[in-house]
Amino acid sequence: xxxxxxxxxxxxxxxxxxxxxxxxLNDPALDRAVAEMxxxxxxxxxxxxxxxxxxxxxxxxxxxxPQEAAEAIRASWEALDxxxxxxxxxxxxxxxxxxGGSALGPMFLADALGVGPGGLALRVLDNTDPDGFDRAxxxxxxxxxxxxxxxKSGGTQETRNGMLEVAAAYRRAGLSFADHAVxxxxxxxxxxxxxxxxxxLARLPMWDWVGGRTSVTSLVGLLPLALLDQDWRAFLxxxxxxxxxxxxxxxxxxxxxxxxxxxxxxxQARRAMVVLPYKDRLVLFSRYLQQLxxxxxxxxxxLAGRVVHQGLTVYGNKGSTDQHAYIQQLREGPDDCFATFxxxxxxxxxxxxxxxxxxxxxxxxxxxxxxxxxxxxxAGRRSLTITLDRVGPRQLxxxxxxxxxxVGLYASLVGVNAYHQPGVEAGKKAAGVALRLQAAxxxxxxxxxxxDAELIVAHLRANGRWSR
Amino acid sequence: xxxxxxxxxxxxxxxxxxxxxxxxLNDPALDRAVAEMxxxxxxxxxxxxxxxxxxxxxxxxxxxxPQEAAEAIRASWEALDxxxxxxxxxxxxxxxxxxGGSALGPMFLADALGVGPGGLALRVLDNTDPDGFDRAxxxxxxxxxxxxxxxKSGGTQETRNGMLEVAAAYRRAGLSFADHAVxxxxxxxxxxxxxxxxxxLARLPMWDWVGGRTSVTSLVGLLPLALLDQDWRAFLxxxxxxxxxxxxxxxxxxxxxxxxxxxxxxxQARRAMVVLPYKDRLVLFSRYLQQLxxxxxxxxxxLAGRVVHQGLTVYGNKGSTDQHAYIQQLREGPDDCFATFxxxxxxxxxxxxxxxxxxxxxxxxxxxxxxxxxxxxxAGRRSLTITLDRVGPRQLxxxxxxxxxxVGLYASLVGVNAYHQPGVEAGKKAAGVALRLQAAxxxxxxxxxxxDAELIVAHLRANGRWSR
Numbered sequence: 001x002x003x004x005x006x007x008x009x010x011x012x013x014x015x016x017x018x019x020x021x022x023x024x025l026n027d028p029a030l031d032r033a034v035a036e037m038x039x040x041x042x043x044x045x046x047x048x049x050x051x052x053x054x055x056x057x058x059x060x061x062x063x064x065x066p067q068e069a070a071e072a073i074r075a076s077w078e079a080l081d082x083x084x085x086x087x088x089x090x091x092x093x094x095x096x097x098x099x100g101g102s103a104l105g106p107m108f109l110a111d112a113l114g115v116g117p118g119g120l121a122l123r124v125l126d127n128t129d130p131d132g133f134d135r136a137x138x139x140x141x142x143x144x145x146x147x148x149x150x151x152k153s154g155g156t157q158e159t160r161n162g163m164l165e166v167a168a169a170y171r172r173a174g175l176s177f178a179d180h181a182v183x184x185x186x187x188x189x190x191x192x193x194x195x196x197x198x199x200x201l202a203r204l205p206m207w208d209w210v211g212g213r214t215s216v217t218s219l220v221g222l223l224p225l226a227l228l229d230q231d232w233r234a235f236l237x238x239x240x241x242x243x244x245x246x247x248x249x250x251x252x253x254x255x256x257x258x259x260x261x262x263x264x265x266x267x268q269a270r271r272a273m274v275v276l277p278y279k280d281r282l283v284l285f286s287r288y289l290q291q292l293x294x295x296x297x298x299x300x301x302x303l304a305g306r307v308v309h310q311g312l313t314v315y316g317n318k319g320s321t322d323q324h325a326y327i328q329q330l331r332e333g334p335d336d337c338f339a340t341f342x343x344x345x346x347x348x349x350x351x352x353x354x355x356x357x358x359x360x361x362x363x364x365x366x367x368x369x370x371x372x373x374x375x376x377x378x379a380g381r382r383s384l385t386i387t388l389d390r391v392g393p394r395q396l397x398x399x400x401x402x403x404x405x406x407v408g409l410y411a412s413l414v415g416v417n418a419y420h421q422p423g424v425e426a427g428k429k430a431a432g433v434a435l436r437l438q439a440a441x442x443x444x445x446x447x448x449x450x451x452d453a454e455l456i457v458a459h460l461r462a463n464g465r466w467s468r
Numbered sequence: 469x470x471x472x473x474x475x476x477x478x479x480x481x482x483x484x485x486x487x488x489x490x491x492x493l494n495d496p497a498l499d500r501a502v503a504e505m506x507x508x509x510x511x512x513x514x515x516x517x518x519x520x521x522x523x524x525x526x527x528x529x530x531x532x533x534p535q536e537a538a539e540a541i542r543a544s545w546e547a548l549d550x551x552x553x554x555x556x557x558x559x560x561x562x563x564x565x566x567x568g569g570s571a572l573g574p575m576f577l578a579d580a581l582g583v584g585p586g587g588l589a590l591r592v593l594d595n596t597d598p599d600g601f602d603r604a605x606x607x608x609x610x611x612x613x614x615x616x617x618x619x620k621s622g623g624t625q626e627t628r629n630g631m632l633e634v635a636a637a638y639r640r641a642g643l644s645f646a647d648h649a650v651x652x653x654x655x656x657x658x659x660x661x662x663x664x665x666x667x668x669l670a671r672l673p674m675w676d677w678v679g680g681r682t683s684v685t686s687l688v689g690l691l692p693l694a695l696l697d698q699d700w701r702a703f704l705x706x707x708x709x710x711x712x713x714x715x716x717x718x719x720x721x722x723x724x725x726x727x728x729x730x731x732x733x734x735x736q737a738r739r740a741m742v743v744l745p746y747k748d749r750l751v752l753f754s755r756y757l758q759q760l761x762x763x764x765x766x767x768x769x770x771l772a773g774r775v776v777h778q779g780l781t782v783y784g785n786k787g788s789t790d791q792h793a794y795i796q797q798l799r800e801g802p803d804d805c806f807a808t809f810x811x812x813x814x815x816x817x818x819x820x821x822x823x824x825x826x827x828x829x830x831x832x833x834x835x836x837x838x839x840x841x842x843x844x845x846x847a848g849r850r851s852l853t854i855t856l857d858r859v860g861p862r863q864l865x866x867x868x869x870x871x872x873x874x875v876g877l878y879a880s881l882v883g884v885n886a887y888h889q890p891g892v893e894a895g896k897k898a899a900g901v902a903l904r905l906q907a908a909x910x911x912x913x914x915x916x917x918x919x920d921a922e923l924i925v926a927h928l929r930a931n932g933r934w935s936r
Contacts, residue, residue, distance in 0.1 A: 320595060367903045368896075430838065452838050463815050
């Protein structure tokens with residue numbers, strides 16, 4: 001369980017520097033975690049607060065899913081093939097409008113894999129920043145741009161605002177938005193109905209049994225991959241292969257990973273996970289993991305309703321670059337984190353220059369990883385190492401599936417519901433309060449008192465909408 | 469000290485939600501910190517381990533610098549003007565080869581400000597990743613590309629490898645690298661001598677009294693700004709203005725910021741700084757701050773030599789996007805961080821669409837900031853808010869100078885040397901050990917034993933350089 005390597009998946013894991021003992025490996029809590037995961041895969045209501053099944057493992061193994069879900073998954077793959085065949089060479093750019101689970105996976109995959117020979121360039125509009133929309137649309141030929149709107153409900157306000165801004169840009173260019181638009185949403189959602197009524201190019205399915213942060217092996221990830229001309233079936237295969245390797249009690253790398261996190265966190269949130277891929281292509285992986293891990297584990301209450309304030313902080317960018325930023329603190333500062341090194345074995349397509357006798361730039365890259373790993377070990381700091389043969393769709397599928405499973409197992413170890421996000425709603429509701437305050441201020445029905453009102457008025461004034 | 473606003477700089481700071489008391493504001497440690505900062509600016513050896521002066525404040529106020537430094541700074545500005553005038557329209561792209569302090573500032577500024585009307589596109593090679601080099605060079609017309617090599621000593625291996633790879637690419641294209649290359653380095657360094665011998669286009673100065681992580685107001689930041697056709701003098705003016713506002717004991721926003729961090733950290737490293745700019749252009753600010761803050765504060769020993777393991781962790785990306793990622797944990801998880809909200813008042817050039825009655829996408833952006841801020845306050849979590857009129861060179865100069873000063877003052881409060889990085893050397897040395905192990909393995913003089921050797925051999929094999 002401390003070391004794993006699967007040559008078919010092109011992925012290895014080494015937990016030898018996480019300080020685990022034999023007693024750790026025999027902890028009966030691990031048996032419970034595996035049993036709970038097994039029940040989840042069999043269709044239990046693993047998200048009790050929302051009364052939902054948790055089906056992301058089915059997405060790459062529909063044979064294991066309940067019949068209705070299995071049929072829906074297979075139909076979604078067919079719809080993807082149909083859409084791809086329809087598009088032909090009509091578009092050169094895809095504009096993805098989505099946020100959180102509808103953007104982080106596609107952004108990570110697109111940056112890691114790049115655009116294939118017949119693929120579209122991908123731009124992501126993942127916020128409600130007006131200037132950000134302008135930047136994303138700058139230089140895009142909208143006549144050759146396909147817009148993808150990803151939203152389960154259609155009610156996510158950032159996504160709705162982005163869609164409205166993009167639709168207005170098509171109108172200004174004298175183009176029909178509907179002729180360039182694809183919706184990915186739950187059947188019957190507000191977005192689905194709107195897209196049906198306006199006659200969008202296509203409507204594709206999301207399901208309520210797939211959470212946003214574990215949706216990358218649904219069409220949320222597969223559609224962007226297909227448009228990038230990357231092998232989405234290999235991505236699914238990689239995930240399926242890792243799923244198969246992470247079901248049992250013995251030799252399960254995800255169970256080892258969850259255990260290592262748990263001991264590092266001392267059952268609470270004692271240490272953060274610093275993600276250090278030594279590969280430029282993987283720089284967005286930490287952002288992907290921030291959502292997957294922190295939104296799953298960061299919970300006020302455990303499943304029994306007790307206040308526990310659980311969490312597992314994730315940050316990081318890439319090595320060796322980050323060695324010149326904060327490795328100083330990782331080595332000398334508080335012992336409050338563990339490093340997750342990721343090594344990629346293949347340096348590049350083709351041979352490399354020797355930058356010093358017998359050594360390439362890639363040898364230095366690995367040398368810095370090993371050097372930093374040893375420097376941390378000498379300072380008594382924990383680290384683990386993941387090895388990928390190369391950055392391909394199969395390896396990324398396996399990598400993501402490894403972390404999805406580890407997060408689920410870890411949630412069992414600390415006893416929280418990994419599949420809801422009750423704390424997110426509060427901010428959304430409070431935003432509505434702020435917008436109502438703005439309306440009242442504009443109508444002269446509220447005084448400019450308090451830091452919220454002051455900032456609202458400063459913002460209105462800066463945009464020429466407050467003259468008092 | 470809890471609230472600051474300077475309309476000339478276009479920057480405000482509000483610490484009202486950091487839980488500071490009157491007793492905090494009267495802490496005599498603040499007087500000491502201001503006095504130490506004053507001595508630093510007057511030229512004391514503020515970096516005792518390395519026996520160096522700390523001169524980054526002089527970079528924007530040479531009148532306050534020792535005569536030799538003042539002359540060197542003014543001469544560097546003249547050299548920048550001369551170089552800019554020389555380049556004419558010869559180039560369309562700048563390739564910046566540098567890492568850490570030589571890359572994070574330029575990357576942040578370039579992403580935040582974009583390319584001005586007559587500016588060059590900027591690509592940064594900030595690692596020793598062979599595939600990363602290939603990606604950075606893809607599609608670049610090297611005949612129209614200017615390469616900038618930033619290294620104080622010329623000995624930073626990542627930068628040296630990048631330079632060698634880029635030079636080889638020019639050679640393969642039948643071009644003279646020297647005719648396209650500018651060195652920014654200390655006079656007499658290995659890089660300086662090499663550039664002089666080969667007749668590079670220009671050699672520009674760095675100085676040992678400016679640390680990498682505080683070098684962005686030297687030519688490290690100014691040269692990229694000039695090439696981007698951004699107003700580097702306004703950037704300096706903004707920093708100078710903030711310096712003037714942060715010298716005193718009263719009403720000093722940097723002192724307030726340092727104090728707020730110190731109370732949040734409870735004198736140790738109790739809470740992390742989560743950086744949440746609600747503006748797409750500022751997404752790289754957290755990466756810039758990671759180096760500035762963590763490399764400065766993350767120290768094993770204090771100035772008296774006692775083991776303290778100080779640190780101040782920084783992470784974050786942008787709002788409201790991150791609300792869909794980890795705000796769940798910030799609100800419900802462990803009380804181990806405080807949020808640094810950044811609001812930008814100007815939404816975009818020109819008016820905005822109403823996405824709902826009376827409200828623009830920018831109103832929602834601010835609404836989400838206010839909503840999340842209130843949700844955190846309700847959960848008893850700390851936050852502070854920085855307001856920028858707009859994202860311009862002056863505002864960014866002021867913003868960076870605010871944090872530079874706050875980091876220096878904070879270091880006084882916790883008693884560490886903010887200007888060295890002893891822990892970074894260990895990783896570099898250990899990398900040399902790894903490269904020597906590789907040479908021994910290749911020569912058959914070492915056994916493949918241990919996790920280092922196994923990974924080295926796997927890497928060599930994946931790149932066709934291990935046949936046993």
